[in-house]
Amino acid sequence: MMKLVSFTHHSNTPALQHSNSPSHLMETILLLAHVETGGLPAKSTREALHAAATLHKSLAGSKLVVGLIGESVQAAADSIAACPATKYFGVAGAEFARSRYSTDAAAAEALCKAAQATLVVTPATSRWNRVMPGVAQRLGGRVDCHVTGVGEAGGKPAVTRWYYRQRLEAVLTRTQRPWFILVDPGSQKACECGAGAAAVELLAVNPAPAGPRTTVIGIREPKADAQTIRPDAPLLFVTGAGWTKKQADGLTHVPEAEKLILDFLKLSRASLGSSKSLVDLGGEGQAVLPFLSHLNQIGQTGATPRHAKGLSTCCHGEEPHTVGWRFIGERRAISLDPNCGWARGKADVLYVADAFAVLAKVNELLAANPLTH
């Protein structure tokens, strides 16, 4: 059963409290993660570990256990060995290297059972988002995705998540166990616990379920610099429909816009977001900014990414767009219109200026003084 502890129309988020109240069950918290190519944990795993350790600290008498899946898990376990976990389990082998529902679910199920986990904290990677609801079903548990905070409420474990396109924030508790908690990447600090020697108990999991199984024959992905969505980038750079509109000379300048934007992305390594208007133009097959797709769209019907800073260009800053900026720390915009939405409280700084001219100058400065990150 899920209990809604509080539902806050977003203003200032009520922080979850941390207490050592003894009035809860003894929880076993399992940090469940897959290791990356190269054998080490991803940043999102360290963030989930921070969440798991926070829960562990909040809940007196709880145990923290780590479960890892991958071709080999020892290096990953060693890299976080100084964390407060008392036990490490692993499922290792070539068949567990790649994302595949059947093997991931079998391994996750075995790890949850071996750890006797009551709370399972995992990074909400695309790999785990696909698998955990099924594992929760197999184990008779419950799952909550898009969790952005953990702690305790009334002596019980509680999680925070957002509803209605990030406008409302709720704190939830559940009585059902195991409770699977998928922590949104970027919502937590990455734990900084150091390395050591971890004693990993490896579990034997039969990777061959009945019936045909997906065979991974390779991965096709865009070249690194064609990959414009970079969740780990410090800066979100947003393009709006103004880039394709007639400018002061009465003409459009789409090829120039494309070059300025791509040069800026290359020099700044920013993540590329867009307004809906611009993405929709591209979707209609018009010759506008071919590197944009609906995946870049920020807003009510798009994404709500997390970046320390955001810079919007040639975008009007209407509410359905800016609602997607909820988790952007510092917001700046460049628009010709001094009355645009950004000017009305949506941005920290609005430059009323021609984005073509500003970006040309910024690119020149960046080329002369390359960023080091």
Ligand SMILES: Cc1cc2nc3c(=O)[nH]c(=O)nc-3n(C[C@H](O)[C@H](O)[C@H](O)COP(=O)(O)OP(=O)(O)OC[C@H]3O[C@@H](n4cnc5c(N)ncnc54)[C@H](O)[C@@H]3O)c2cc1C
């Ligand atoms: C149900 C619903 C859901 C929606 N969901 C989303 C969503 O998820 N995301 C989203 O983005 N929108 C969404 N919208 C649409 C949203 O309301 C706006 O229509 C859209 O964001 C406008 O895009 P824009 O600001 O890029 O374009 P425009 O409104 O056309 O604005 C272009 C801006 O560029 C400026 N400009 C032009 N040339 C220059 C220049 N040289 N330098 C600087 N500035 C310049 C202009 O002054 C203007 O302010 C939604 C709408 C509805 C009804």
